[in-house]
Amino acid sequence: MSTVLLTGASRGIGAEFVRQYAADGWRVHALARDPGNARGLAEVCRVSGDRVRVHAVDVTDHAAIDALATDLAGTPIDVLLNVAGVLVANPFGQSDYERWMNSIRVNVFGPMKVSEAFVDHVTASEQRKIVTLTSVLGSIGGNEAGGMYDYRSTKAAVNAVMKSMSVDLAGRRIIAVPIHPGWVRTDMGGSRAEVDVATSVTGLRAVIAGLTIAQSGRFLTFQGAELPW
Numbered sequence: 001m002s003t004v005l006l007t008g009a010s011r012g013i014g015a016e017f018v019r020q021y022a023a024d025g026w027r028v029h030a031l032a033r034d035p036g037n038a039r040g041l042a043e044v045c046r047v048s049g050d051r052v053r054v055h056a057v058d059v060t061d062h063a064a065i066d067a068l069a070t071d072l073a074g075t076p077i078d079v080l081l082n083v084a085g086v087l088v089a090n091p092f093g094q095s096d097y098e099r100w101m102n103s104i105r106v107n108v109f110g111p112m113k114v115s116e117a118f119v120d121h122v123t124a125s126e127q128r129k130i131v132t133l134t135s136v137l138g139s140i141g142g143n144e145a146g147g148m149y150d151y152r153s154t155k156a157a158v159n160a161v162m163k164s165m166s167v168d169l170a171g172r173r174i175i176a177v178p179i180h181p182g183w184v185r186t187d188m189g190g191s192r193a194e195v196d197v198a199t200s201v202t203g204l205r206a207v208i209a210g211l212t213i214a215q216s217g218r219f220l221t222f223q224g225a226e227l228p229w
């Protein structure tokens with residue numbers, strides 16, 4: 001039985017990952033900062049039984065991440081999935097630097113810290129994959145609309161993080177990729193988004209399942225296409 005550990009499991013894309021992986025027979029470690037308020041996650045847990053273990057972890061709380069990694073020492077993690085993210089879309093001239101710093105803590109330091117804390121668990125697994133949900137809005141080459149300084153910069157930064165990880169962890173035969181989930185109908189994506197959450201996660205899971213070491217360090221979409229950095 002394969003094991004996935006993911007952040008941002010309370011709602012949106014993360015909760016759907018929990019639902020689909022559990023339904024597929026995977027063991028799931030679902031991290032949410034406030035599981036008591038995660039109604040979607042509670043329902044998934046109810047139907048999934050003991051395949052899903054929920055852990056209360058805020059991705060900005062590095063001590064809590066380290067404590068969980070110690071708690072799960074010896075547990076191989078096939079897929080480490082960084083899903084938690086925040087979107088602040090400040091236009092030029094209206095930067096809120098405190099909020100921007102929080103976005104950096106969640107969107108950049110979060111995936112980095114979780115990956116550092118759990119790299120031995122991933123190394124001990126069969127599949128050895130570290131995946132971070134990024135955004136096409138983090139593509140510098142693809143930026144023609146401007147704006148969104150906060151969100152774009154954090155996703156461009158986490159893309160750089162994942163690229164370096166792909167190089168540094170190749171010796172452990174770990175595949176590390178940033179993947180864009182599409183424009184998805186969640187609280188973040190809004191009701192006018194193009195893709196429903198089930199379709200996005202079905203595509204993401206297929207891409208993750210098919211990842212090869214040759215794809216490590218590529219910037220991919222939920223349909224397996226490659227994006228410009």
Ligand SMILES: NC(=O)c1ccc[n+]([C@@H]2O[C@H](COP(=O)([O-])OP(=O)(O)OC[C@H]3O[C@@H](n4cnc5c(N)ncnc54)[C@H](OP(=O)(O)O)[C@@H]3O)[C@@H](O)[C@H]2O)c1
Nearest residue numbers: 008010012013058059084085133135183184186187188189
């Ligand atoms: N939806 C889209 O169109 C789209 C497009 C491109 C990329 N993405 C990326 O895909 C990922 C998931 O997006 P989504 O649409 O599912 O977003 P969402 O519905 O807004 O959910 C965001 C998730 O991140 C969690 N989170 C935020 N701050 C956190 C923290 N400090 N510690 C732990 N968890 C935290 C939230 O937990 P709480 O419930 O506790 O707030 C929630 O589970 C994000 O990284 C996002 O940038 C989404």
